[in-house]
Amino acid sequence: MPEGHRANENEAWKILLYYQYVEIENPEEFTYHHLRFCKQLGLKGRILISKLGINGTVGGPDEACDAYIEAMRQDPRFADMQFKTSRGSDKTFKKMFVRTRSELVTMQYHEPMDPNTEGGKHIEPEELKNLYDQDEDFVIIDMRNKYEADIGKFKNAIVLDMENWKELPEIVEKELMKYKDKKVVTYCTGGIRCETGTVLLKKKGFKDVSQLHGGIHQYVQKFPEDHWEGELYVFDERVSLKINDKVLGHCFHCETSCSYYINCTNVECNKMMIMCPACRDEWNDGCSKECSAKPRPKELARDR
Numbered sequence: 308m309p310e311g312h313r314a315n316e317n318e319a320w321k322i323l324l325y326y327q328y329v330e331i332e333n334p335e336e337f338t339y340h341h342l343r344f345c346k347q348l349g350l351k352g353r354i355l356i357s358k359l360g361i362n363g364t365v366g367g368p369d370e371a372c373d374a375y376i377e378a379m380r381q382d383p384r385f386a387d388m389q390f391k392t393s394r395g396s397d398k399t400f401k402k403m404f405v406r407t408r409s410e411l412v413t414m415q416y417h418e419p420m421d422p423n424t425e426g427g428k429h430i431e432p433e434e435l436k437n438l439y440d441q442d443e444d445f446v447i448i449d450m451r452n453k454y455e456a457d458i459g460k461f462k463n464a465i466v467l468d469m470e471n472w473k474e475l476p477e478i479v480e481k482e483l484m485k486y487k488d489k490k491v492v493t494y495c496t497g498g499i500r501c502e503t504g505t506v507l508l509k510k511k512g513f514k515d516v517s518q519l520h521g522g523i524h525q526y527v528q529k530f531p532e533d534h535w536e537g538e539l540y541v542f543d544e545r546v547s548l549k550i551n552d553k554v555l556g557h558c559f560h561c562e563t564s565c566s567y568y569i570n571c572t573n574v575e576c577n578k579m580m581i582m583c584p585a586c587r588d589e590w591n592d593g594c595s596k597e598c599s600a601k602p603r604p605k606e607l608a609r610d611r
């Protein structure tokens with residue numbers, strides 16, 4: 308897990324988040340060339356390539372990101388790929404990775420899933436906002452892990468007791484079947500988890516399933532103050548993006564309102580938890596007395 312850092316609007320790098328479900332015939336070869344291309348541009352980040360498509364988040368100076376977008380758009384497979392943007396720095400990612408995987412988001416479900424033909428209906432941010440504004444009868448499900456939703460979520464969203472996406476099939480059985488006849492809207496960070504998540508819901512018999520197109524990223528860029536509460540968790544060194552002034556999280560030790568994630572100072576424990584500045588000092592970033600007494604070795608120390 309990344310260390311705590313609050314993203315700043317004025318930071319110098321542009322960060323892109325994107326995916327496309329589209330056939331990539333020779334993923335290994337594509338991966339090889341794509342890595343070279345990204346390095347040439349001076350980008351850093353993480354990209355997964357599979358036979359089914361691409362899922363990436365990269366960052367770089369604005370010109371490098373714009374050149375990347377333009378080059379991708381030249382390829383008919385990615386001509387209409389949606390790029391979500393935010394700000395970051397050269398510290399947002401440590402390196403540039405491009406890797407071949409069998410799935411873009413690992414669920415390991417026993418049946419094949421085709422988001423292009425079996426997924427939920429895509430709804431735009433405006434449509435979700437209307438559902439709220441007009442007080443429609445709908446169930447909104449946060450398809451992310453619980454620790455992501457703990458610092459920010461849509462109003463009234465159902466948060467799953469989930470630590471890893473692979474648990475979704477089991478969680479649906481345990482927590483969600485009671486909503487299968489309702490109008491259901493799902494959302495996640497940038498939309499990709501909902502692509503297979505809604506396929507799963509439909510296979511389980513859900514009748515009316517929609518997914519928020521472009522995810523939270525796209526929505527909060529349009530409506531930062533409407534129906535979204537708190538921060539947006541991101542899977543890089545920034546940890547979270549501040550969206551509005553609501554604070555949903557609570558300090559692990561004292562319960563004060565706070566949304567700042569750190570990892571326990573004891574490297575062997577490394578527990579991820581929210582901690583307020585006062586408790587960070589008092590507990591030396593530890594989750595317990597035992598861990599507080601085992602500070603991180605100097606070479607693993609972090610910026611505070």
Ligand SMILES: [Zn+2]
Pocket residue numbers: 558559560561562563582583584585586587
């Ligand atoms: Zn505290």
Ligand SMILES: [Zn+2]
Pocket residue numbers: 571572573576577578593594595598
């Ligand atoms: Zn600990």
